[in-house]
Amino acid sequence: MDAAITSAASRPVNILIVDDSKMMRAMIKRTLGIADVPLGEIYEAGNGAEALQVLEGQHVDVLFTDINMPVMSGTELLRTVAANERWRSVRRVIISTDGSASRRGEAANLDVRCYLEKPITPEVIRDVLTAVADDDVRS
Amino acid sequence: MCSQQLPTTMFGPDGEAALVQAVGDVAERSFFAYAEPCDRARFTELAEGIDRWYSASIRFEEDDATGVVDCLLPGDLAAELFDAFSGRDPGDPCPEPEAVADLLGEFANQVCGAWLTRAANRQTFTLRPPKVVVTDATAAVPRAAMITLALNDRPLAVNVRPDAPGGAVGAA
Numbered sequence: 153m154d155a156a157i158t159s160a161a162s163r164p165v166n167i168l169i170v171d172d173s174k175m176m177r178a179m180i181k182r183t184l185g186i187a188d189v190p191l192g193e194i195y196e197a198g199n200g201a202e203a204l205q206v207l208e209g210q211h212v213d214v215l216f217t218d219i220n221m222p223v224m225s226g227t228e229l230l231r232t233v234a235a236n237e238r239w240r241s242v243r244r245v246i247i248s249t250d251g252s253a254s255r256r257g258e259a260a261n262l263d264v265r266c267y268l269e270k271p272i273t274p275e276v277i278r279d280v281l282t283a284v285a286d287d288d289v290r291s
Numbered sequence: 292m293c294s295q296q297l298p299t300t301m302f303g304p305d306g307e308a309a310l311v312q313a314v315g316d317v318a319e320r321s322f323f324a325y326a327e328p329c330d331r332a333r334f335t336e337l338a339e340g341i342d343r344w345y346s347a348s349i350r351f352e353e354d355d356a357t358g359v360v361d362c363l364l365p366g367d368l369a370a371e372l373f374d375a376f377s378g379r380d381p382g383d384p385c386p387e388p389e390a391v392a393d394l395l396g397e398f399a400n401q402v403c404g405a406w407l408t409r410a411a412n413r414q415t416f417t418l419r420p421p422k423v424v425v426t427d428a429t430a431a432v433p434r435a436a437m438i439t440l441a442l443n444d445r446p447l448a449v450n451v452r453p454d455a456p457g458g459a460v461g462a463a
Contacts, residue, residue, distance in 0.1 A: 172420065173397040175390065179376060220400075220418040249404020255415045269408065270401050271320035 154263065164192030165285050166210065170217040170226065171247070178215055180247070185272040189280040200224030204232060212242050215283055216277075219248040229252040230262040243284050247272065299351040301356055301410040302453060310449060313405035318442055322375045323399060326442045334439035337446035338431045341365040345391075346430060347423045349401035351407060358453035360403040361436075362395070363430055368445040369395055396421030402449065425435055 167184060169177045177196045184191060195210060197203035201224040203217065215233070219226040226246065233239045244264045248255070251269035259267050266280050301309075311328055318326040343366040350359050360438070364372075371385055371395050373379060386394075399421045407416045431448065433439055440447045 173393055173400070175377060175394045176397050182378060200295050220404075222420050249401050249408070249418065250416060251404075251408035252412050252415050254413065259413070270404060271317045 164190045165213045165240075165281075166192040167196045167281075168197065168203060168210075168212045169198065170197045170221070170229065171196050171229070172218065172221040174198075176218070176247075179274070180277060183277045184185060184281055186274070187278040187285075189281055189285045194234030195214045197202070198223075199225060200232075201278065203229050207239060207242070212239075212244045214245065214281065215248055216245045219250050222271055227258065227262075227266070230264065234262045245280060245284060259276070301353075301407075302451070306406075306410045306451075309409035309439060310402075310406045311440065313402050313409060314391060314440055314447070314449060316405055316440075317398065317401040318330055320349045322372045322398070324372065326377060326440050326447065328445075329441040330437055331433045331439060332450065333441065334433055334446050337441060337444070338365070341367075341446070342428050343429070344363055344397050344426045344428065344430055345369050345393075345423060346426050347395040349396070349399045349403045349418040349421040351416055352419070353407060353411055354414040355411060356453050358405070358451060360399060361448075361450040361452065362402060363426075363448040363450070364395075364442070365431075366425075368442060368447065371445070372398060373442060375415070392423040395423045399423075404457045406451075432437065 169180050171177045178275065181194055184194065193210065195206045195212065197206055199221040217226040217229055226248065230244060233244065234244060244269065245266045246259055246264055247268045247270060249270045256267055265284050268276060268280060315326045318324040344365065345364055347362045348359050351357065369391055373391055374381065376394055379386065400418055403418060431446065433448065437448045437450045
């Protein structure tokens with residue numbers, strides 16, 4: 153466990169939720185409130201391009217992203233994040249309807265901590281946030 | 292829904308079973324609802340007197356096939372799903388039409404994605420942004436390719452429209 157992750161677990165966790173469905177973002181946001189994790193800022197983005205704008209200007213600890221989105225997909229977003237040293241400490245979680253084996257394999261190469269397949273219950277998101285914040289989850 | 296030239300795992304009986312299972316999983320996990328297959332007679336009975344329907348359609352593009360999945364459901368079921376997903380209290384103000392459309396688009400997105408994951412798991416797929424429209428009772432007349440279900444004892448029809456094999460990917 154590196155220093156960045158240790159400090160993140162003991163202070164409020166800033167989260168970025170990326171999904172083209174506003175309702176889905178609201179559901180995830182609501183669910184985060186029941187996790188046993190101190191929450192800091194919760195940012196939202198409707199696609200990968202908007203997410204990059206948030207990342208450019210804000211400190212984000214955990215990134216939840218969908219895959220299929222207009223403008224810029226979650227895969228493109230994750231490739232950009234993985235290629236940028238300044239975002240190395242951002243813990244990445246995919247929440248997608250695409251549970252195909254090849255998509256999961258693709259995610260494994262993008263330093264994704266956890267791959268959640270929709271449909272999911274709020275409890276799963278809660279548990280994953282708790283685990284990711286504690287850095288217990290490995291993809 | 293069957294074609295000799297389209298992959299049978301997606302468009303044959305296995306594909307239909309995967310679709311029914313996908314709807315059931317989406318209903319239960321995301322919307323706390325219960326879905327079960329129902330025959331055409333039961334569907335027609337459940338649909339009787341309903342004149343306001345929503346159609347949520349989503350285009351999928353996958354290596355072996357492309358097409359559109361349509362989900363057709365009545366307005367009161369849409370409201371019920373909205374409340375379940377959003378945690379809206381019945382006493383709260385009615386949701387904006389845009390929010391309902393967003394929610395139904397997500398429903399179709401999850402159904403289509405869960406179906407493709409089950410029916411064509413080897414390949415990745417692309418889902419285009421869903422389109423949601425209000426329609427009337429004529430849309431709810433069961434057609435040959437429609438799969439009819441009861442969701443919380445309300446009518447739900449799901450229709451998969453594959454593009455012609457080898458055809459260009461067109462608009463939904």
